[in-house]
């Protein structure tokens with residue numbers, strides 16, 4: 702349970718309320734996280750919260766975390782500056798399992814900051830592009846200003862190594878992507894259901910519609926993966942805060958097949 706000290710080496714503002722910090726170990730490091738896993742980040746004197754890993758530079762043991770300031774701890778983490786120290790525990794939770802999708806088509810659907818846990822998947826796929834057939838990334842945000850990793854999305858689009866489509870709920874005059882919720886992009890895709898693995902991450906309501914849209918095209922629920930968020934304090938199956946029915950999101954999740962998620966989300970009180 703004791704956090705390891707990491708030092709902030711970079712700080713990038715993504716949107717008005719979202720910041721990506723790069724951190725390196727002061728001395729001891731945690732094991733390298735897999736795409737989809739999260740760390741417990743401790744903001745000194747404020748508290749500790751789960752935050753997904755949004756990038757890994759294994760050679761330098763450098764981790765990236767993209768944090769949206771919503772409350773006391775996330776605000777403190779977003780306010781950290783280069784040189785500051787943060788506590789890190791982990792990595793925890795299940796991974797997307799990118800390798801299991803190799804040989805087939807991959808569909809990534811991200812809503813808002815939901816692109817953060819999917820970003821390491823994109824990096825992994827681009828590193829081994831030939832191992833995958835068609836790779837599609839759909840990104841939705843409320844407005845162009847609220848889209849995270851805008852520069853990187855543009856470079857993915859320009860490289861044409863995968864199909865990237867972006868959409869916003871509210872466009873500006875300069876916006877060149879689509880307008881409408883991200884799930885409308887799914888309806889316009891032609892999906893090969895037998896070979897497609899879909900990974901969806903974003904607000905729960907968006908994931909419900911995205912999963913439904915993908916399954917409406919014949920993709921089996923066990924081939925649709927979602928990353929769930931539930932408040933947690935320990936991250937290691939002790940406190941029970943993240944429990945969803947019989948499931949501990951911290952250890953059996955956050956990444957779960959829709960076949961396991963659907964029956965739980967169908968119950969209102971959970």
Ligand SMILES: Cc1cc2nc3c(=O)[nH]c(=O)nc-3n(C[C@H](O)[C@H](O)[C@H](O)COP(=O)(O)OP(=O)(O)OC[C@H]3O[C@@H](n4cnc5c(N)ncnc54)[C@H](O)[C@@H]3O)c2cc1C
Nearest residue numbers: 750751752753767768769771772773774775930931932955
């Ligand atoms: C596995 C996992 C991965 C996560 N990854 C990221 C990430 O990459 N980037 C990021 O910015 N956030 C992520 N979160 C959410 C983040 O942990 C919460 O925003 C944080 O715990 C809020 O703490 P706080 O003290 O800042 O705010 P609080 O004061 O605890 O809460 C402020 C507001 O946010 C709401 N809230 C708190 N926790 C959650 C939650 N887990 N889900 C939805 N709403 C919540 C509260 O209801 C309240 O309205 C993740 C959560 C989980 C479980």
